[in-house]
Amino acid sequence: MKIGILTSGGDCPGLNAVIRGIVLKGSEAYGFDFVGFKHGWRGVVEGSFIPLAEEHVRFLANQGGTILGSSRTNPYEGPFGGPENIKRMMLKHGIDAIIAIGGEGTLTAARRLSEEGINIVGVPKTIDNDIQETDYSFGxxxxxxxxxxxxxxxxxxxxxxxxxxxxxxxxxxxxxxxxxxxxxxxxxxxxxxxxxxxxxxxxxxxxxxxxxxxxxxxxxxxxxxxxxxxxxxxxxxxxxxxxxxxxxxxxxxxxxxxxxxxxxxxxxxxxxxxxxGVPSAYDRVLATRLGIAAVDAAHDEQWGSTVVLKGTDIETVSLSSATQEPKSVPEYRYYEAAALFG
Amino acid sequence: MKIGILTSGGDCPGLNAVIRGIVLKGSEAYGFDFVGFKHGWRGVVEGSFIPLAEEHVRFLANQGGTILGSSRTNPYEGPFGGPENIKRMMLKHGIDAIIAIGGEGTLTAARRLSEEGINIVGVPKTIDNDIQETDYSFGxxxxxxxxxxxxxxxxxxxxxxxxxxxxxxxxxxxxxxxxxxxxxxxxxxxxxxxxxxxxxxxxxxxxxxxxxxxxxxxxxxxxxxxxxxxxxxxxxxxxxxxxxxxxxxxxxxxxxxxxxxxxxxxxxxxxxxxxxGVPSAYDRVLATRLGIAAVDAAHDEQWGSTVVLKGTDIETVSLSSATQEPKSVPEYRYYEAAALFG
Amino acid sequence: MKIGILTSGGDCPGLNAVIRGIVLKGSEAYGFDFVGFKHGWRGVVEGSFIPLAEEHVRFLANQGGTILGSSRTNPYEGPFGGPENIKRMMLKHGIDAIIAIGGEGTLTAARRLSEEGINIVGVPKTIDNDIQETDYSFGxxxxxxxxxxxxxxxxxxxxxxxxxxxxxxxxxxxxxxxxxxxxxxxxxxxxxxxxxxxxxxxxxxxxxxxxxxxxxxxxxxxxxxxxxxxxxxxxxxxxxxxxxxxxxxxxxxxxxxxxxxxxxxxxxxxxxxxxxGVPSAYDRVLATRLGIAAVDAAHDEQWGSTVVLKGTDIETVSLSSATQEPKSVPEYRYYEAAALFG
Amino acid sequence: MKIGILTSGGDCPGLNAVIRGIVLKGSEAYGFDFVGFKHGWRGVVEGSFIPLAEEHVRFLANQGGTILGSSRTNPYEGPFGGPENIKRMMLKHGIDAIIAIGGEGTLTAARRLSEEGINIVGVPKTIDNDIQETDYSFGxxxxxxxxxxxxxxxxxxxxxxxxxxxxxxxxxxxxxxxxxxxxxxxxxxxxxxxxxxxxxxxxxxxxxxxxxxxxxxxxxxxxxxxxxxxxxxxxxxxxxxxxxxxxxxxxxxxxxxxxxxxxxxxxxxxxxxxxxGVPSAYDRVLATRLGIAAVDAAHDEQWGSTVVLKGTDIETVSLSSATQEPKSVPEYRYYEAAALFG
Structure with a gap:
């Protein structure tokens, strides 16, 4: 299987660690090939990508930013956007599936593209920790x-x-x-x-x-x-x-x-x-594990799913359940903290 | 209610943040009084403690070590150890309950003392993260x-x-x-x-x-x-x-x-x-929340319980369920990491 | 000798380390007594201070802020300001000399007070590193x-x-x-x-x-x-x-x-x-050495002087030479850096 | 001019920042070309090196280690060592001069090679800070x-x-x-x-x-x-x-x-x-400035010299003056610190 990876939206410590987890696990365990789309969805609609092999990612866990670049491009916009164009691009380059690392917008787009028959797995990315279904998000x-x-x-x-x-x-x-x-x-x-x-x-x-x-x-x-x-x-x-x-x-x-x-x-x-900047060890572990689980989900052909943290385990849930309204701070957590105010 | 707090065993970043959480929440919300036993169980068997008020603990969250000192004393040993002596000490000083912050040994002692009728709540402390029932332990x-x-x-x-x-x-x-x-x-x-x-x-x-x-x-x-x-x-x-x-x-x-x-x-x-040394923000939050939950448990008279982290929530479980054999790294977690070796 | 210490102006990492250096060296080597004026010159004009003994300062080197508080009060202003009032205050409390830790304003005031016969030694404090005569300033x-x-x-x-x-x-x-x-x-x-x-x-x-x-x-x-x-x-x-x-x-x-x-x-x-916040090790060493040298200068009755860093040595210079115009970045240092621009 | 750079001996935070300073300044200001010898003197005696252009070094300042590798090889040993072989290697590859970044052994070898007519400038490297003539060394x-x-x-x-x-x-x-x-x-x-x-x-x-x-x-x-x-x-x-x-x-x-x-x-x-690991900002500045000064010295053909820190300035001294016995802690510095013991 040949998988294209993309990172979309704002910078977030751990993006490179996700990429590393995907590529090392996917190469070693499944013999997959990988490419990295440049600048998020822009690379998808433009068919612009770089090869990603083990030697490119091995020391990425403590590197901030994303080696793939990012953008706020919407995959449904522009003359080359939309599911049919993307399918054509994937067919042309022999890319079987996409792992999309991004925020609520990216996961929503991924869900729609998945419904149109594109093989996609999501990895939630939000520095604000406001995506549903995951206890914490890296960064x-x-x-x-x-x-x-x-x-x-x-x-x-x-x-x-x-x-x-x-x-x-x-x-x-x-x-x-x-x-x-x-x-x-x-x-x-x-x-x-x-x-x-x-x-x-x-x-x-x-x-x-x-x-x-x-x-x-x-x-x-x-x-x-x-x-x-x-x-x-x-x-x-x-x-x-x-x-x-x-x-x-x-x-x-x-x-x-x-x-x-x-x-x-x-x-x-x-x-x-x-x-x-440099991610904390906590975020490097979380991001690496999410990457590993994302490529596992691709191997299991769990298209339309996203990986999330539940307690100490990484699980998969449907993209639709993760793209509801933002995950707010619940009342009892506010009052727990407020007891120490003043 | 007047509660005595102790910290036992090896140093662990977050001990002071637990104390802060207990005292600030207990004073503000319940009007409890607090004392701190000096040097763990040694302070209990010797009846040696210091007063703990809000002004003593307010800025403790980022302080390493424990303001109460620690020791490896066993509360069952020595001429003044054992449940009857401890009950007498508590009665003499008007101490109604103990919150014991410590490792497997301390929680086991706390369980036994609780079975003998002493009002105890435990807070698990292990830098190795090897106590059952809690997803993570502070430090x-x-x-x-x-x-x-x-x-x-x-x-x-x-x-x-x-x-x-x-x-x-x-x-x-x-x-x-x-x-x-x-x-x-x-x-x-x-x-x-x-x-x-x-x-x-x-x-x-x-x-x-x-x-x-x-x-x-x-x-x-x-x-x-x-x-x-x-x-x-x-x-x-x-x-x-x-x-x-x-x-x-x-x-x-x-x-x-x-x-x-x-x-x-x-x-x-x-x-x-x-x-x-200085605890990470993650450990300060976890330790503070465990402290808050421990004093809540004391308020609810959940004697014989310990506070633990489950997902993003702090819960209480029985001391006996937390003092089984050490929490090991499960096989699947080892192999998850091993996929990246070499 | 009884010396009063003050910290004046904006916060700067290392203030507490200076105080520690002064008090530990002065107590151990010379048997001096120390008090700390509260809130900079305000404590001087108001005669408000706290005792400073070795046990108060021993663990201060890594503490940010200043245990003495600070202010932007000018010792020449207000009904109790000016050299005669300050002399009277010092006489009343048996204070023989002042070590003033502060910026250009404080050192200028110290110089004037010194010219009026008050025993003063200065310690330059500027986070901007813009005081003359010292290679670097702590913070x-x-x-x-x-x-x-x-x-x-x-x-x-x-x-x-x-x-x-x-x-x-x-x-x-x-x-x-x-x-x-x-x-x-x-x-x-x-x-x-x-x-x-x-x-x-x-x-x-x-x-x-x-x-x-x-x-x-x-x-x-x-x-x-x-x-x-x-x-x-x-x-x-x-x-x-x-x-x-x-x-x-x-x-x-x-x-x-x-x-x-x-x-x-x-x-x-x-x-x-x-x-x-916590000073770097470099600043703790510099601040401690400046404190030691300041109390040495007081012992040598080098009134009207300030301690400065020259190369790897701490030296004393006159307060007047340190309170010229700000120490600017020289042209050659700018061009040295500019060679790497673009 | 074409200059070969080498890093020799133990790891030291700032090595890459020196390389960056040399290459950016030398390329921009003097139009020099650069190569990096691999693994210290081993690369010199083996004639093994890589090209070094601005794009290779621009983001090196905060990278630990050395992109050139290191070794403890002595340039006088082995069948290809010694000044004549090194001159032949330099001639063959059109290398006009060497900037050698290393400890006392490297600077001593550099001095001898310089005396044999090889164009060399040294940059002192000692994490122990024990090389003469420089106030501090990077790392x-x-x-x-x-x-x-x-x-x-x-x-x-x-x-x-x-x-x-x-x-x-x-x-x-x-x-x-x-x-x-x-x-x-x-x-x-x-x-x-x-x-x-x-x-x-x-x-x-x-x-x-x-x-x-x-x-x-x-x-x-x-x-x-x-x-x-x-x-x-x-x-x-x-x-x-x-x-x-x-x-x-x-x-x-x-x-x-x-x-x-x-x-x-x-x-x-x-x-x-x-x-x-990552060098402190202090060491990055010092290392960058030493690198800049080393290439300035090469431009000025100050062969046989080494760059050092004196106060806030970078100066050049002869390699022989820097390779005397180790720079010890002087008595007065020990007693300055010892005043705070106990």
Whole structure:
């Protein structure tokens, strides 16, 4: 069997480790051949790929980024997109199946292509940890370690300066990174999209910490909204005070907290630093195991499935079950963490 | 309720985070009081403890070691040991319950004391990840990160020198650290207690790597035995060649591999470096959640139980179910990793 | 002799290590007593301090922040400021001398107070490495390590996404952090206050990198200005296009680079993450040695002096020679690095 | 000009950064061509090399090891060694000059070959920091950071277990790594080759720490000898008790300290972990600058010279001045650190 591999969407530590797991296991155990599509689905629609042999992937586990490049191309768009074109490309190059490593969009496209008869297995990729069915996704733990390290560093500055610092981390729809990093670093409050709170509540937490002689350090997901910010506002790109949104949510909150509490307040946004570089050992193991399981699924012709982590095991589920709405932080996990606030 | 907390046995990153989780949640949510027994069970039998309030624990999550100290004292030994003495000590000081954070020995003692009517909840602690019922134990992920970082560093030296290097990591009965670190760092073979192999097999792997133009890096659990080393040998402290065992298993293997293959071979033992210091964010979150759940269990009077990780949830199980034989690496996990050897 | 220690100005990794060096050496070798003024000069003018004995400082070397707190109070301001009040406070509490750890402002104040007859020794503190007379200042190397690690991570994301990323680091008047981190991480250009370049030049570098098939990663000091931005603009808070300055220089440059080159460009600002947390071993050694030398200088009654690093030695120079204009990156150092641009 | 580069001797973080500095500067500024000799002097005597262009080295700064491989081959040995053979090889391949990156042995060989008329520039490489004339050598700071991190981790275990731990670091003739790491981590004593002390003194330090309620952590250079161990002993491979030397000095000291003090004592040897892997930013900058200066020296035809760090500047000195006896830790540096012992 000859399998084409692609990586799609944003950078995520562990992508290369998945590729390594697929190629080493598939070559050694099944004698499969592999190619790597360049720049995600773009390489699929353009029929552009490179050979992938064991010697290309053996030392990839600790390399950040993706040796295949990535893009946000949609396989259904453009003159060469769509299932018929892709089938023709695969036939032409003797490619029997595709393993697609990507986020919700990629898995949804993979599901549709699978329904059209293309042999596809998915590997879920989301640094925000918000894909259904998998306990954790690779890259997430690395992002949490980076955010926690930043929070640890910021704690000493906040304490030295008697200052409130609000740190923005990734998490557009789900607050997993903020939840874990905040709990790990002892943030005084954790603000996540799943649980809007009021500015008054945040100010109260800040004052409580200050009155104890300490410095408030808060962590906020990029997708957090204040109770006061209704959807209309965020859709219009306005803050709750009807001013254009500039910068991220931390930039919006900091001056408001300072105004309400009188505590000097600063915003820090970790941005791209969270999503690249050397993966943690945890993520390398998870990514490698997902890659191994993906090629096992291909060997078993489990087309239309995706590999996921359940407890300590890698299992396969249907692509459709993994592409429901984002996996949110459940209420009880928020309250578990909130018991330590203030 | 007034609860006494103890930490017992070897150092493990996350001990302080467990204490923090217990005290912050128990104080805020239930109004409990806490004391910390000094030096594990020794503090229990000697009635020696310190007060533990929120201000003592708030910033503990990223601190290595244990603020309570530890020891290998058995609560059943000595003139003041045993359930009746302990009950008397607890009555005298108004201590209603104990949360015992420790390994298999501590949890077994806790189970027995619980059967004698003492209110106890356990928190499993094993850097080797070899306690039943919990998917992972805190400290393990930190140890794996440290071992992986060491393997990454050693890889470059091995390649620069065309040398074989065999790295010994912790794991007396179970090979989890070697399995994960070896998979993460791309070790060319992983040698664990659950799966003896012959010296000839190891030499063959080394030659295979060398013939590919690379340098063999192997990871070995301290408890690994060669197929050739029968139990009689290891019990007598003899190596398979009837010489006294000096140093660890890596020290024994290195000269044999060199003799069989002609490849210059070195041993490195990571030792104590793996078990101390700042916990990873993953372990801080796990430890904090276990602490929170332990005090919840105490609040619910689930005496004789221990808290464990199942998937992404913290659950409680009976102490007896957690104190069976060590949790070994299952065959399929070994073969999953072995597919990448050589 | 009884010496009061203070830390003033922004957080900087190594402050606690200086305090440790002073107190351990001074207590052991000279039998001195120590107090720590709380919150920098504020503690001096308010006569507010804590005792500092060996047991308080022994394990401080790897602790970020400052156990004494900090502030931006000027010792010449307020009803209790000025040399006469400070002398009275010192007399009242039996304090014979002050060791002041702080930046250019603090050293200037120390020099003036010294000229008024107060016994003062200075320790230079600048994370930007911009104080004259010292080869390096503590905290700088830690900041460079953090910025380099961020640049390494961002490199993989830039390459995966074929994106230009511009990373803003500290350095208001001097580009040392950008120079070192950029050289260490292989940034494709380094933009520093000492060397304005034009937007056209930056765009040219970006295109050159892109044309080679790579992704441009640039590092910029917060104090960098474009050749096009004259002083009038920056004083008025306007960018070269006469729009109000929002965010930092990276936020200003990113859209301009994107507009000129057509390469998708993102800005990342490392902010407070660079100035807190555990110091590097290099900075702990430097800070400890500066502390030791400062108390030696006090023992030798070298009032009005400050300790500095020259090569591998710690020496003392006059406070006045250390408080000239900021130490800039010299031209030849810029061109040394620029030889690797593009 | 066409220059051949070689790396010789043990692995050292920064080797690749030197190569990068040489090739990028030499190609861009001078239009030089480069080849890399494979496996140090072995590649020279065998005439075996690879081309080195800008694209091969651009992203090397953060890569551990050496892309050229290394060996301990002596260029004067073997049928193809010696100056005449090397001149013939260079002539045959049009190689005009050699930049040799290596330790004391390599620089000595380079000096002799230079005296025979071969165009050579040296770059000093010693992880032990024991080459004369240079303030620091690349790799040293990385080794110190690794050793300090290990000591930090071991500190928490020692404290938790009330145990003495003695950590062996590299340093055969000079104690620089022990001196810096010990000072950075707050080791309770630092044992270096330049300053033998008696077992009784070490035991006294251990008891002093224990009596203060703390746990002794000592750092020892591999080349340390007890006052009791005369040269005769160490030459015969005997310990002071006339038993064969097994393991390193830490393994010898630990049981003696335990016997004398009654404190449970463990030895940890960091070994190869210290000399590989990603270089610190400090070492990347130093190595890059040395590489740049080496190719500048070649351009200026400063044959027979080596590049060194003096303060913040890179300078050139003669190879003969850099190949005197090893650079030892001077007495005043030892006593500076010793003021903090106990």
């Amino acid at each position: 997430f733990t690395t992002a949490v370690e980076i955010a926690t390290d930043a929070l640890d560093r910021i704690r000493t500055t906040a304490e030295s300066h008697d200052r409130c610092i609000i740190v923005e981390v990734m998490g557009r729809y789900a607050g997993w990174i903020a939840l874990h990093a905040g709990m790990a670093a002892g943030a005084n409050a954790i603000l996540i999209p799943e649980h809007p709170v009021s500015l008054g509540q945040i100010a109260e937490w800040a004052l409580e910490v200050r009155d104890r002689g300490s410095a408030p350090v808060f962590v906020v997901s990029e997708g957090f909204t204040l109770e006061e910010m209704d959807e209309a506002h965020s859709h219009k790109g306005l803050d709750p005070f009807n001013r254009p949104l500039l910068g991220g949510i931390a930039d919006i909150l900091a001056p408001q907290i300072e105004a309400l509490t009188g505590i000097e307040t600063r915003a820090v946004s970790l941005g791209h630093v969270q999503r690249g | 393990f992920t930190t140890a794996v990160e440290i071992a992986t970082d060491a393997l990454d560093r050693i890889r470059t030296t091995a390649e620069s020198h065309d040398r074989c290097i065999i790295v010994e990591v912790m794991g007396r009965y179970a090979g989890w650290i070697a399995l994960h670190a070896g998979m993460a760092a791309g070790a060319n073979a992983i040698l664990i207690p659950e799966h003896p192999v012959s010296l000839g097999q190891i030499a063959e792997w080394a030659l295979e790597v060398r013939d590919r133009g690379s340098a063999p890096v192997f990871v070995v659990s301290e408890g690994f035995t060669l197929e050739e080393m029968d139990e009689a040998h290891s019990h007598k402290g003899l190596d398979p060649f009837n010489r006294p065992l000096l140093g660890g298993i890596a020290d024994i293997l290195a000269p044999q591999i060199e003799a069989l293959t002609g490849i210059e071979t070195r041993a490195v033992s990571l030792g104590h470096v793996q078990r101390g | 700088f190397t830690t900041a460079v390590e953090i910025a380099t690690d961020a640049l390494d991570r961002i490199r993989t994301t830039a390459e995966s996404h074929d994106r230009c990323i511009i990373v803003e680091v500290m350095g208001r008047y001097a580009g040392w952090i950008a120079l070192h981190a950029g050289m260490a991480a292989g940034a494709n250009a380094i933009l520093i206050p000492e060397h304005p370049v034009s937007l056209g030049q930056i765009a040219e570098w970006a295109l050159e990198v892109r044309d080679r098939g790579s992704a441009p990663v640039f590092v910029v000091s917060e104090g960098f200005t474009l050749e096009e931005m004259d002083e009038a603009h920056s004083h008025k808070g306007l960018d070269p296009f006469n729009r109000p300055l929002l965010g930092g220089i990276a936020d200003i440059l990113a859209p301009q680079i994107e507009a000129l080159t057509g390469i998708e460009t993102r800005a990342v600002s490392l902010g407070h993450v660079q100035r807190g | 040293f700071t990385t080794a110190v950071e690794i050793a300090t991190d290990a000591l930090d981790r071991i500190r928490t275990t020692a404290e938790s277990h009330d145990r003495c731990i003695i950590v062996e670091v590299m340093g055969r003739y000079a104690g620089w790594i022990a001196l810096h790491a010990g000072m950075a981590a707050g080791a309770n004593a630092i044992l270096i080759p330049e300053h033998p002390v008696s077992l009784g003194q070490i035991a006294e330090w251990a008891l002093e720490v224990r009596d203060r309620g703390s746990a002794p952590v000592f750092v020892v250079s591999e080349g340390f000898t007890l006052e009791e161990m005369d040269e005769a002993h160490s030459h015969k491979g005997l310990d002071p008790f006339n038993r064969p030397l097994l393991g390193g000095i830490a393994d010898i000291l630990a049981p003696q300290i335990e016997a004398l003090t009654g404190i449970e004592t463990r030895a940890v040897s960091l070994g190869h972990v210290q000399r590989g």
